Amino acid sequence: MNWITNYVRPRINSIFSRREVPENLWSKCSECGTMLFHRELAENLNVCTSCGHHMAISPRDRFKALFDGGVFVEVKVPDPVADPLHFRDQKRYPDRMKAAQRDTGEHEAMLVAEGEMGQTGIVAVAQDFSFMGGSMGMYVGNAIIAAAERAVKLKRPLVLFSAAGGARMQEGILSLMQMPRTTVAVQMLKEAGLPYIVVLTHPTTGGVTASYAMLGDVQIAEPNALICFAGPRVIEQTIREKLPEGFQRAEYLLDHGMLDRVTKRTDMRDELITITRMLLGLPPAVKGTLPKPEAEAPAIEAPATPATPGAKK
Amino acid sequence: MSEPKSDRPTTEPSSYLDFEKPLAEIEGKARELRAMARQNEGVDMEDEAKALDAKAATMLRDLYKSLTPWRKCQVARHPDRPHCRDYIDALFQEFTPLAGDRNFADDLAVMGGLARFNDQPVMVIGHEKGNDTKSRIERNFGMARPEGYRKAVRLMEMADKFNLPVITIVDTPGAYPGKGAEERGQSEAIARSTEKCLQIGVPLVSVVIGEGGSGGAVAFATANRVAMMEHSVYSVITPEGCASILWKDSEKMREAAEAMRLTAQNLLDLGVIDRIIPEPLGGAHRDRKASYDAVGKAIGTMLGEVTGHSRDKLIKDRRGKFLSMGSKGLAA
Numbered sequence: 001m002n003w004i005t006n007y008v009r010p011r012i013n014s015i016f017s018r019r020e021v022p023e024n025l026w027s028k029c030s031e032c033g034t035m036l037f038h039r040e041l042a043e044n045l046n047v048c049t050s051c052g053h054h055m056a057i058s059p060r061d062r063f064k065a066l067f068d069g070g071v072f073v074e075v076k077v078p079d080p081v082a083d084p085l086h087f088r089d090q091k092r093y094p095d096r097m098k099a100a101q102r103d104t105g106e107h108e109a110m111l112v113a114e115g116e117m118g119q120t121g122i123v124a125v126a127q128d129f130s131f132m133g134g135s136m137g138m139y140v141g142n143a144i145i146a147a148a149e150r151a152v153k154l155k156r157p158l159v160l161f162s163a164a165g166g167a168r169m170q171e172g173i174l175s176l177m178q179m180p181r182t183t184v185a186v187q188m189l190k191e192a193g194l195p196y197i198v199v200l201t202h203p204t205t206g207g208v209t210a211s212y213a214m215l216g217d218v219q220i221a222e223p224n225a226l227i228c229f230a231g232p233r234v235i236e237q238t239i240r241e242k243l244p245e246g247f248q249r250a251e252y253l254l255d256h257g258m259l260d261r262v263t264k265r266t267d268m269r270d271e272l273i274t275i276t277r278m279l280l281g282l283p284p285a286v287k288g289t290l291p292k293p294e295a296e297a298p299a300i301e302a303p304a305t306p307a308t309p310g311a312k313k
Numbered sequence: 314m315s316e317p318k319s320d321r322p323t324t325e326p327s328s329y330l331d332f333e334k335p336l337a338e339i340e341g342k343a344r345e346l347r348a349m350a351r352q353n354e355g356v357d358m359e360d361e362a363k364a365l366d367a368k369a370a371t372m373l374r375d376l377y378k379s380l381t382p383w384r385k386c387q388v389a390r391h392p393d394r395p396h397c398r399d400y401i402d403a404l405f406q407e408f409t410p411l412a413g414d415r416n417f418a419d420d421l422a423v424m425g426g427l428a429r430f431n432d433q434p435v436m437v438i439g440h441e442k443g444n445d446t447k448s449r450i451e452r453n454f455g456m457a458r459p460e461g462y463r464k465a466v467r468l469m470e471m472a473d474k475f476n477l478p479v480i481t482i483v484d485t486p487g488a489y490p491g492k493g494a495e496e497r498g499q500s501e502a503i504a505r506s507t508e509k510c511l512q513i514g515v516p517l518v519s520v521v522i523g524e525g526g527s528g529g530a531v532a533f534a535t536a537n538r539v540a541m542m543e544h545s546v547y548s549v550i551t552p553e554g555c556a557s558i559l560w561k562d563s564e565k566m567r568e569a570a571e572a573m574r575l576t577a578q579n580l581l582d583l584g585v586i587d588r589i590i591p592e593p594l595g596g597a598h599r600d601r602k603a604s605y606d607a608v609g610k611a612i613g614t615m616l617g618e619v620t621g622h623s624r625d626k627l628i629k630d631r632r633g634k635f636l637s638m639g640s641k642g643l644a645a
Contacts, residue, residue: 081639081642082642085574086642087572089572169550171639172548172549172573173549173579173583176528176549179531180511180535181636181638181639183507183535184511210500210528210532211504214498215504215505230495235491235495247492
């Protein structure tokens with residue numbers, strides 16, 4: 001060993017591998033392939049500035065952009081019994097949970113928060129597709145119940161952002177039971193006369209769509225979001241024919257009378273403010289006087305934190 | 314009225330499950346012997362046939378002593394198993410089917426209507442799979458489309474208005490995954506049906522008689538009392554579906570069935586259901602009369618438990634039941 005192998009070669013390698021670094025500052029749009037600068041992409045709420053494709057956004061980033069000044073308080077969600085079925089497929093369920101927690105930096109697939117949106121107090125829930133496909137298990141059920149209870153207590157509307165592959169199979173029948181459980185939560189809101197607004201994001205499927213995500217007073221979807229009960233692959237296998245272009249996408253559902261609106265993520269906050277204020281009988285928001293959603297761009301600095309890739313995509 | 318035997322497939326082996334093959338052989342031999350004896354007068358083979366019967370009975374007992382979860386799925390799907398229509402014919406009087414969702418169509422995968430149960434007028438709603446090729450296709454194998462759930466919602470509303478208890482009979486592989494079903498709002502229809510179950514101020518009791526397939530089952534089974542037949546299953550997804558997602562191999566359904574805990578015994582332990590209805594040895598289809606009696610008795614008992622409660626109490630209890638669900642897991 002000499003100084004060439006110990007010192008010079010690594011330096012040379014590092015000069016060449018430096019080419020990798022900028023790649024982390026850039027994301028490729030999964031739709032049009034345009035390279036997007038991370039700061040610009042984050043400022044545009046992970047919507048491609050070139051083609052308008054909506055990429056995934058973490059619940060935390062969404063809330064930062066939703067609440068006035070990016071300020072919100074998390075609502076505590078009771079933890080359910082861990083691994084109630086002692087489930088094991090190719091991996092143990094607790095191991096899958098740990099991996100998801102490590103990859104996303106989040107505790108579970110749903111985040112509940114309260115705060116002000118356009119000076120209107122709301123409770124918001126957002127599902128995290130990057131956490132085990134956003135799947136609905138006991139925790140997600142508890143989160144929706146906690147959110148509904150909090151909304152009823154504070155007499156505030158509930159805004160829910162759905163994103164899930166469906167029920168969490170590792171919790172078996174108990175995940176299925178979240179369908180009636182969360183429906184009870186929605187009923188609490190309705191009985192209290194509080195608005196329940198659902199924003200369906202890509203993708204929302206299975207038991208999630210067939211329960212709380214389809215029971216909103218107002219149903220809004222992000223453009224091109226896949227929203228369905230049975231996924232396109234399952235349907236193709238069942239009926240053995242090709243499905244039409246855009247089948248089960250937000251615009252398709254709008255055409256078939258299943259949604260109220262399809263709204264771009266960048267316009268979503270204004271629209272939610274408008275709708276909730278009208279449903280609550282409040283005067284219109286004076287847009288100019290409203291605090292900006294965020295004083296600055298979300299604090300996504302250089303790619304020094306690969307530990308939370310779920311937060312950026 | 315259904316006449317179960319005549320329109321059933323006549324080839325015996327098709328109604329044996331794979332794990333019953335040895336049993337099929339012995340029972341087949343006994344039948345052969347008897348047929349031979351009938352043809353040749355003076356030949357008495359009854360002793361041999363009886364010996365085979367005894368052997369078959371022992372084997373049946375052994376096979377069904379402890380069925381694996383996957384075998385339970387097979388029994389739950391047995392083509393000869395009594396279906397919703399059979400239970401309605403056997404247990405209810407004056408059944409008057411009511412059709413249509415007043416919107417698009419009548420879905421034959423869901424049957425429902427007014428009937429009397431022990432003289433009391435009730436609303437009965439259930440999935441029907443059909444029992445021969447023609448009726449299976451007509452009934453879409455018990456896989457409902459949105460119209461089916463919307464019909465159920467309509468019937469539940471009617472029951473609520475006229476203060477009739479609702480009895481639901483669950484037997485579905487799941488809601489139908491079809492193009493039209495999606496376009497007409499399959500998920501919304503299921504969600505509304507579950508919601509309606511939670512809203513009605515009349516007793517609602519449910520029996521899973523075969524397959525309790527996912528959301529399609531929950532839409533009917535969000536009830537004050539839920540019973541499952543001994544060899545029925547109730548799960549979030551079929552074992553094949555679970556295997557193909559988690560094992561990436563749909564042939565791993567045995568493992569998936571095991572892991573999902575979908576048997577009546579597991580669900581009782583988890584507090585998801587309230588009672589198990591015992592089945593005749595070898596499954597409900599081996600002694601239909603005994604199955605009807607057992608299901609009738611369970612419905613009577615469950616109705617008795619919730620009759621006489623106020624509307625508010627019925628709704629509150631039902632919600633409380635589902636809200637508290639899952640507070641305990643299986644013992645280690």
